[in-house]
Amino acid sequence: MARYFYMIVFLNMFVHIIFNVPLILIQHRFNGAVTSMAISIVIGSILSYIFIKAISKYPYNGLPEIFMDLLPGYIRIPFLLFLSLMWIAAGSLAIGSFAYLVKLYVNPEMDLKIILGFLVLVLIYGSTRGTQSIIYKTGFSVLTASPFIAFIIYKALTSDYFYPVHIKRVLQYSWEMPNYSSVAAASYMFTGYINLVIMNRNIQAKRILKHFWLIPVLGTLILVFTYLIPFGFLGIKSIGDFVFPWMVTVDTLRMEYGFIERTSFLLVMIFMILSILFGIITWNVGLELMKGAFGIEDRKTGKRLFPLVFLGIVGFLTVYFQETLNQRSYFEAAKIWFNLRLPVEILLVLALSLLPLRRKQA
Amino acid sequence: MANQQKIVSTLKEQLGNSNDFKIQDIDSFRKKIVLVYIESLIDYKKINKDLIDPLLLCEKEDKYLLHLLSLPPCRQLKTEDNLLSLLIKGNLLIITTDFIFSYDAKKATNNQPGDSAVEMAVLGPQKALSENLSTNINLVRNRYPSEHLIMEQQTVGTMSKTPIALMYDKKLVDHDVLSDVKKRLPEIKMDMIQAIGQLENAMTKKKHHLFPIMMITERPDRIALNLSQGKVIILMHGTPFALIVPAVFFDFMSSMDDTSHTFWTNMLMIGIRYIGLLITLVLPALYIALTSYNPEILRSQLAATIAGSRAGVPYPSFFEVAFMMLAVEMLVESSIRLPKAIGPTATTVGGLILGQAAQQAQLVSSIMIIITAFVAISNFTIPVNPMSFAIRVARYPLILLASFFGMMGVVAGLILLICYLTDKRSFGTPFLRLYRGSSRRIEKITENPKGEKG
Numbered sequence: 001m002a003r004y005f006y007m008i009v010f011l012n013m014f015v016h017i018i019f020n021v022p023l024i025l026i027q028h029r030f031n032g033a034v035t036s037m038a039i040s041i042v043i044g045s046i047l048s049y050i051f052i053k054a055i056s057k058y059p060y061n062g063l064p065e066i067f068m069d070l071l072p073g074y075i076r077i078p079f080l081l082f083l084s085l086m087w088i089a090a091g092s093l094a095i096g097s098f099a100y101l102v103k104l105y106v107n108p109e110m111d112l113k114i115i116l117g118f119l120v121l122v123l124i125y126g127s128t129r130g131t132q133s134i135i136y137k138t139g140f141s142v143l144t145a146s147p148f149i150a151f152i153i154y155k156a157l158t159s160d161y162f163y164p165v166h167i168k169r170v171l172q173y174s175w176e177m178p179n180y181s182s183v184a185a186a187s188y189m190f191t192g193y194i195n196l197v198i199m200n201r202n203i204q205a206k207r208i209l210k211h212f213w214l215i216p217v218l219g220t221l222i223l224v225f226t227y228l229i230p231f232g233f234l235g236i237k238s239i240g241d242f243v244f245p246w247m248v249t250v251d252t253l254r255m256e257y258g259f260i261e262r263t264s265f266l267l268v269m270i271f272m273i274l275s276i277l278f279g280i281i282t283w284n285v286g287l288e289l290m291k292g293a294f295g296i297e298d299r300k301t302g303k304r305l306f307p308l309v310f311l312g313i314v315g316f317l318t319v320y321f322q323e324t325l326n327q328r329s330y331f332e333a334a335k336i337w338f339n340l341r342l343p344v345e346i347l348l349v350l351a352l353s354l355l356p357l358r359r360k361q362a
Numbered sequence: 363m364a365n366q367q368k369i370v371s372t373l374k375e376q377l378g379n380s381n382d383f384k385i386q387d388i389d390s391f392r393k394k395i396v397l398v399y400i401e402s403l404i405d406y407k408k409i410n411k412d413l414i415d416p417l418l419l420c421e422k423e424d425k426y427l428l429h430l431l432s433l434p435p436c437r438q439l440k441t442e443d444n445l446l447s448l449l450i451k452g453n454l455l456i457i458t459t460d461f462i463f464s465y466d467a468k469k470a471t472n473n474q475p476g477d478s479a480v481e482m483a484v485l486g487p488q489k490a491l492s493e494n495l496s497t498n499i500n501l502v503r504n505r506y507p508s509e510h511l512i513m514e515q516q517t518v519g520t521m522s523k524t525p526i527a528l529m530y531d532k533k534l535v536d537h538d539v540l541s542d543v544k545k546r547l548p549e550i551k552m553d554m555i556q557a558i559g560q561l562e563n564a565m566t567k568k569k570h571h572l573f574p575i576m577m578i579t580e581r582p583d584r585i586a587l588n589l590s591q592g593k594v595i596i597l598m599h600g601t602p603f604a605l606i607v608p609a610v611f612f613d614f615m616s617s618m619d620d621t622s623h624t625f626w627t628n629m630l631m632i633g634i635r636y637i638g639l640l641i642t643l644v645l646p647a648l649y650i651a652l653t654s655y656n657p658e659i660l661r662s663q664l665a666a667t668i669a670g671s672r673a674g675v676p677y678p679s680f681f682e683v684a685f686m687m688l689a690v691e692m693l694v695e696s697s698i699r700l701p702k703a704i705g706p707t708a709t710t711v712g713g714l715i716l717g718q719a720a721q722q723a724q725l726v727s728s729i730m731i732i733i734t735a736f737v738a739i740s741n742f743t744i745p746v747n748p749m750s751f752a753i754r755v756a757r758y759p760l761i762l763l764a765s766f767f768g769m770m771g772v773v774a775g776l777i778l779l780i781c782y783l784t785d786k787r788s789f790g791t792p793f794l795r796l797y798r799g800s801s802r803r804i805e806k807i808t809e810n811p812k813g814e815k816g
Binding site: 141 | 796
């Protein structure tokens, strides 16, 4: 089952690259994006190692069960609620951005509300399935998407419009002071491991540690590729004008002999597979955390209404916010979430690794 | 003596004046022996050989009784036995003054295995199961000569009392599945069960489900293979089909011929099957999405060709697809049950005239005709019948999603389908998941068979 864990990590890296990370990193491309990335690779790897190590001591237990022993109720319940909302927000932000992308590229005449509403319904159906089923689904989605991703990267690197000189130019701005915002955004790449808070019920964390080197290696590769390639196409100055730099990059690629000529549609479909999967995973984890906070048992006990009502409200709010905020302010909201996420993640990792120690001493 | 008369008269009373109910008195050893049986169920030859001939040869009653008890299908009855149900099951009752014996003389009907007609194999074994339970058990035991093979007999159906046999390899079987099956079988409350599909539906807990979670097969070789994979087989009297529990998605995509081809041939065959699956599932939906919503996805020449062929068609692509799908589904449905003499007419009228004329009348585009044919043909590449039917149904939600949301709807529909399939469990076994290793040995028994954890 450990391979599913790496698939989820890979999925996270990829989804963030598309939607949020480049926006922030590219904003800071002249003041410390590269150093921030280097720092975030270290931070991300260390955090994930500590976390996996800590959670592997509780085989087949999710965070709610672990905290049941470690924390008193008045801290545990608010903390789990807060975490749950963080997770739900991650899924909502990603699906919101994706709906915007669909509106731009696939269904320009359709109302954004309808697109997002439909996607939210898909997410609600998907995320109310069992965690184990979602893990199986992850296997299919990632396996379908990854050959196409490899193909697109290959296509990009061999394209006539790819000028490595721009990459050299942007690398000249490497030695700048890193800043918090970029570090928070870039370290978000590595955050796939955190889904173990629930998936630890199904995935054995011990087996993951055997291949742990994959996380930093994969992370570095994806970060480097996805951050640098768009520069080669768009130039260091004008890249700042685009909301989805990768979409524009891929739109320059043609498949001369394919049924589909514009590679960008391929990319949209891959994004769709991956971002819906990402939404399903985050919402499922958020839902499980919420259930854990309130002590609601499995759906076998007949409490199937709670997930539906809860996710219904969440879905409505997602659509509502997407409607009221324009795209700029939507990304501002995403940025706030990013900046909040890093401390919360560190807090969670520390809590999980240090609390058992306190218990041992007492 | 009085007792003997009393039994016979009560039986007479209970069965009424059914013409095939026979009572035969034989005077022998200076006593009366009464044979009671239902004529239509009894094999005369067997009775003559086993009961009548020895009766004439034996000099003493003790000796004859000994002979009766030595016959394997014969047993002495106790007072609590229900004589009537024994009679109806095809037993012959031998009522002497002191004892009652029952002798199983059931006439074996339909016990010749026919050629396999539903799951064909080119190079594999050619014979299917018969309609007789004991012949079928014999066939399975012959193919799976293992001392661990267990057979348990039960009946299902409150009225039909259809005999079924549960077979499994006790060393390899997944015990959770087995106990689940054993728990579900007595819970079935149905009067008449005559087909294995009925049993399947009765055993499935969810009422509205699309994909089969048990596999119906007529091939003894598939049964033997599945026994070796640790599955439970249910054979039923009166049908040439068996039920395999549990079954996962990839089982339905495998044909028994897969074992007899060379590696690369095999790869091609399996590849074609999966491509067929994908085509039959998404092509109509894709047509709607690509003509009505996102023609820009296709390369411009292709988009222009499609648009050109659709130029005379007066309504949106959704109706076009709906018409043609309706026509082809009707064609398939009608040709399944038509007598062989009329069959070709239906296909000619349906296929040639409808397709050709509809296109010339500009009711549908010519590309739609190609797509219709393609979809119908590729549906037949799915080797196991219930799955191919299920896929036929699964196509329509996709068509609906495509006509509302275009390309996004198609992809979302596929994602939902995968969600649905991965969430399905066949007796606790995940219905669809990726796994490494041979596709034929689905459950390695040494590992955690469920794969739910670890």
